Amino acid sequence: MSKPARTSPAVELVGVTKSFGDTRAVDAVSLAVEPGEFFSLLGPSGCGKTTTLRLIAGFETPDPDGGEVRIDGRVVNALRPYDRGVGMVFQSYALFPHLNVFRNVAFGLEQHRVPKPEIPERVHRAMDLVRLEPDRFGSRMPAQLSGGQRQRVALARALVLEPRILLLDEPLGALDLKLRKEMQLELKALNRSLGITFVYVTHDQEEALVMSDRIAVMSEAKVAQLGSPAEVYEDPRTAFVATFIGESNLVSGRAVESTADGWVVERGPNRYRVPRHPAIVAGATVDLAIRPEWMDLFRPGEVPAEENGLPGVVHDVIYLGETIHILADLDGGGRLKVAVRNEGQLAKPVPWRRADPVVVAWLPEDCQVLEPE
């Protein structure tokens, strides 16, 4: 056999299933991570994202007949973590508390029997990569470091072995917001400059959107949707994805009439237009997701003809700084959230007060038709 072609994915899961007792933590998950890609596994706790990462690392093995884990085109189901050529950064950093920073970073080199004289240079290079001054930090113990510094040591310790694939399990979870945002950009930059494939587990949707080339949104042990940040945000396929990534209004009605450019959907006494979509069946329920920022508010009777509108009353106006959220209770039940840009409430306040009659409107093409879950 020839050597694995350059085109084979860096990491590939083929129908991978992992059970713990009666619970399926990962259920027939298939995905392929391209070389050099920043790939995120995103989902709420318990969705199976960490188990998926641990299956790639080799800390867990798939069930018998539970599919294949491949790295660079090679099936690695039976390989131990140290034979997989992956690096890992743990959620709690897992720095060795009895070793100083230098020896933590050198640990992998020593285990791989790198000649002694080479070790200091490689440790220094790895520490430089994560912007830790070797002379200042090398002799410190992990307990003497801040959270952000520990994070960098954990990264250096994984990178020093020059793995082709770096697995990261919520590495920024314990950092404060400002540092987290800084590290997000730094990780992204490392991914680009080193050309290492990153597989990144997070429950923070914003983090995943900022850093990833592609995101696998996981829910209940399965991949709910896989795509670029724009795809999963702008074209969520299920109600779960629509509400987990950003905020969405869910509107459902019944498909009553097929027209030239789509469907007419009925919701109580109101009707609205929905673009053509394979999931829509005449007479059946149609579920829509609409982003609050893609909706608009009008006084009754002032809705432009090209927009859909649902009448209701203003329930509350919420000031968030950058945006203003207006909650509207629809006639016949249901509450929608509309986000409008804050143009200065002191000079130019939004013209909505509680209990004002209002019509929530959106353009037919600005909604996503959801597939039943």
Add this chain to the structure above:
Amino acid sequence: MSARALIRRIAASPRAAGSALVAPGVLWLLAFFVAPIAIMLGYSVMQRGVYGGVEAVLTAEQYRRLVDPLYLGILARTVVWSLACTAACLVLGYPVAFAIARARRWRRMLLFLVVLPFWTSFLVRMFAMIFLLRDTGLINSALLALGIVDQPLTLLYTPFAVLLGLVYGFLPLMILPIYTSLERLDDSLLEAAEVLGARGFERFRRVVLPLSMPGVVAGSLLTFIPSLGSFVPSDLLGGAKQAMVGNIIQNQFTVARDWPFGSALSFVLMLVVLVPVLLYLRRRDTLEVKTR
């Protein structure tokens, strides 16, 4: 000042309140720990009274008597046996502690079993060993019945029996502190070591063992110190020929009625214990300064 007013004043000042809380313990230690040691030290430089007791004559005679091959031999034997007991407890206890720390479901039950012997008096447990080891005891009866030996093995009143008794008596004191340090060990440290290339034994050598060292040292002290001073196992299981320092000391106070010499022996024994402990504490302090 009324008692109530005094209490109010003490409670109002954090320093006074602290002193008041510490005072009972300090007084207790002074009366029942420091004072007896001082008395012991005092007796050890006095002379034996004609009818027991002490005579207030200052002398170094007791310590001179102590520098006798007989006593030094016993002291050396005591140290060697205590070291052997500690080593045996470590070798036997570490894997047990490791297994308990790894056990998920049975952990509580196993810990309970480790502590269980403490529910019985040490003396009774040593007597039980006699029933196990003597010529007509359980082991010999079984060996004879199975035809493995045709004459009972001499097990009782041997150094082996004493060591067995010591290990049996102090093993839980080794297991518990090691278990505590292993139980706190974060699994992700082992995983980190594994993904960095450390195979099974390397993970143990470079991560598990160093991180459980505080438990190993604590367990070793907890077994070494009481076995140095013990006299019951050597008395019951060793017979007359396997005396340890504890037996000699006990003898000086109860039979020979030579309190000064008993005190001198006790004091030397205490120094033997104190020196390694102090060395360890100093080392640990410097270590802790490093890790903080």
